[in-house]
Amino acid sequence: MASIRRKVYGLGLFILAKFTGGKKELQIMKNLEISRRKFMGLTLAGGGALATTGSSLFNLTPETAKESSSADYAMIIDTTKCVGCGACVTACTMVNDLPENKSYVQRIVKVDEGKTWFLMMSCQHCANPPCATVCPTNATYIRPDGVVMTDRKLCVGCKYCMYACPYEARVYLREEGVADKCWLCMNRVLQGKDPGCVFACLFGARIFGKTDDPEVSKVLASGKAKPLYPEFGTNPAIVTYIIES
Amino acid sequence: MQEEWGWIIAIYLFLGGLGAGACMVAVFMEFFRKINQCVSSCPVTLVGATLPGPILAIGTLLLIFDLGQGLQKPWLIINLYTHFSSVMTWGTWILTLFIPISMVYGFLEVMDFKSEAWDWLKSRSWIVKMGKFHSFLENFQLKRTKQGIALVSGVLALGVALYTGLLISIVGPAVPFWSTPVIPALPIPILPLLFLTSALSSGLAITVDFVDSVLNHDSHEHMSRLPYYHLAVILVEGLFLGLLLFNANSSGGAAAQSAEAIISGPYSILFWLFVVGLGIIVPAVIHGMQSSRKKRLNDNICLANAVGVLFSSLTMRFVIVAAGIHAIL
Numbered sequence: 038m039a040s041i042r043r044k045v046y047g048l049g050l051f052i053l054a055k056f057t058g059g060k061k062e063l064q065i066m067k068n069l070e071i072s073r074r075k076f077m078g079l080t081l082a083g084g085g086a087l088a089t090t091g092s093s094l095f096n097l098t099p100e101t102a103k104e105s106s107s108a109d110y111a112m113i114i115d116t117t118k119c120v121g122c123g124a125c126v127t128a129c130t131m132v133n134d135l136p137e138n139k140s141y142v143q144r145i146v147k148v149d150e151g152k153t154w155f156l157m158m159s160c161q162h163c164a165n166p167p168c169a170t171v172c173p174t175n176a177t178y179i180r181p182d183g184v185v186m187t188d189r190k191l192c193v194g195c196k197y198c199m200y201a202c203p204y205e206a207r208v209y210l211r212e213e214g215v216a217d218k219c220w221l222c223m224n225r226v227l228q229g230k231d232p233g234c235v236f237a238c239l240f241g242a243r244i245f246g247k248t249d250d251p252e253v254s255k256v257l258a259s260g261k262a263k264p265l266y267p268e269f270g271t272n273p274a275i276v277t278y279i280i281e282s
Numbered sequence: 283m284q285e286e287w288g289w290i291i292a293i294y295l296f297l298g299g300l301g302a303g304a305c306m307v308a309v310f311m312e313f314f315r316k317i318n319q320c321v322s323s324c325p326v327t328l329v330g331a332t333l334p335g336p337i338l339a340i341g342t343l344l345l346i347f348d349l350g351q352g353l354q355k356p357w358l359i360i361n362l363y364t365h366f367s368s369v370m371t372w373g374t375w376i377l378t379l380f381i382p383i384s385m386v387y388g389f390l391e392v393m394d395f396k397s398e399a400w401d402w403l404k405s406r407s408w409i410v411k412m413g414k415f416h417s418f419l420e421n422f423q424l425k426r427t428k429q430g431i432a433l434v435s436g437v438l439a440l441g442v443a444l445y446t447g448l449l450i451s452i453v454g455p456a457v458p459f460w461s462t463p464v465i466p467a468l469p470i471p472i473l474p475l476l477f478l479t480s481a482l483s484s485g486l487a488i489t490v491d492f493v494d495s496v497l498n499h500d501s502h503e504h505m506s507r508l509p510y511y512h513l514a515v516i517l518v519e520g521l522f523l524g525l526l527l528f529n530a531n532s533s534g535g536a537a538a539q540s541a542e543a544i545i546s547g548p549y550s551i552l553f554w555l556f557v558v559g560l561g562i563i564v565p566a567v568i569h570g571m572q573s574s575r576k577k578r579l580n581d582n583i584c585l586a587n588a589v590g591v592l593f594s595s596l597t598m599r600f601v602i603v604a605a606g607i608h609a610i611l
Contacts, residue, residue: 145611158611167454173370174361193358194350196287197370203456203609214350269455
């Protein structure tokens with residue numbers, strides 16, 4: 038019953054997305070091999086691009102993501118290597134074409150017993166994202182690979198997600214009138230490049246890759262990298278931190 | 283955070299509470315005829331039934347202005363109906379249903395209040411020409427239909443009052459002050475209950491107090507226990523407000539910071555002077571006097587008290603929204 042409802046619901050959103058745009062998503066899904074396989078049985082190649090949007094929209098609800106808490110990507114931020122230079126903050130602004138002084142990465146200065154360290158905060162890509170639960174228009178959703186995305190074409194700018202996100206990862210863009218956030222630079226990742234912040238980091242404090250990547254899986258298996266603030270109950274799936282205790 | 287919810291959202295929350303409270307008072311007066319001796323054509327019911335529709339419509343317009351895309355791409359608002367895990371979607375549905383239904387209720391109440399208007403409407407030539415429609419109006423059971431619609435709009439009004447509190451208390455760990463529970467062990471947020479009592483308080487102020495002092499009506503003559511209800515609502519509101527601040531203060535972290543900002547920080551003057559002073563102490567004294575002595579109080583004092591209650595209700599929303607400090611990262 039739930040799956041039927043989800044499909045009917047997804048179809049409605051698919052039609053909505055056709056009218057309202059959703060180009061960013063379309064471009065990405067075009068590049069994804071997985072979804073291409075998915076729609077082969079569904080429709081002809083001509084309508085392929087739109088069908089891929091549809092199939093991705095079928096997986097919009099946070100409920101689907103809860104079923105599979107593992108994500109395809111992993112980003113590990115090593116705070117022991119981070120010097121707080123802010124290169125990732127600026128790189129994010131440039132790569133994502135954001136207005137001045139706006140960035141999806143936020144630098145938080147922590148002082149623990151006289152020792153100062155830096156916590157680079159951005160979207161944690163939760164498996165149970167409050168922003169997606171709270172979003173009234175479904176502009177924020179989880180992709181099947183675990184990345185939490187925002188469709189700027191669907192966002193009405195109610196700012197509810199900005200209050201719901203405990204990591205304060207949401208950035209309100211006044212010009213566009215939408216609240217967006219880190220999308221792991223999926224445009225770059227799908228071209229085989231690193232996200233802007235990882236590319237910009239000179240100190241190797243950011244490790245990014247697919248979870249089955251040997252370098253990434255080695256760090257993950259060591260168990261040093263932990264999700265931030267698990268008490269929020271958001272179950273961060275992609276971003277983990279190495280923090281000296 | 284640079285872009286926050288501010289006065290516009292606070293005014294909306296206030297108008298939502300005011301409209302819902304007024305509607306609940308009207309429905310209460312409608313159904314408890316035994317308590318309310320004002321048998322037919324009760325002006326309190328009239329005011330309480332006609333105001334909520336326009337008030338909520340203005341509030342909803344404010345909400346649309348506050349949206350980033352409200353004026354640029356208003357057609358996106360249709361999507362607000364689609365995502366049922368969001369309390370904002372529930373609110374959108376409740377408002378969409380409540381505004382027209384309460385307007386119908388107000389219309390029927392006016393027709394019932396002034397039967398001349400109803401007769402005048404039925405005798406219009408363009409209505410008489412529509413034979414079937416005219417005979418439908420002739421056989422129309424005005425009172426019974428009105429009571430049915432009153433029940434529906436009363437339930438929806440309760441929904442509006444509770445949802446305005448639930449909307450901001452649902453964000454959970456992100457803004458701990460808003461999700462402060464009734465008892466630390468019981469995870470029921472206190473804000474919906476506080477907003478409900480505040481809605482009732484401002485609803486009573488705009489119906490009973492305004493009607494009594496402006497239209498020179500005497501509700502207390504028809505309803506001897508009214509000051510006690512009024513007093514009870516205000517005392518319960520004060521209790522919830524105290525519980526909210528006490529629990530927030532004792533839970534530590536960002537919630538305690540929020541409570542501190544209200545009790546002794548930048549919002550302390552607004553809070554003590556307007557929220558506590560005008561919203562709880564002054565009305566409690568006035569309604570206490572009303573209940574203890576039989577003589578009628580000065581109309582101007584009652585009117586000033588009602589305006590004060592409305593203002594305190596608005597200020598309370600603003601203080602709570604503005605003091606919502608994010609969890610410390």
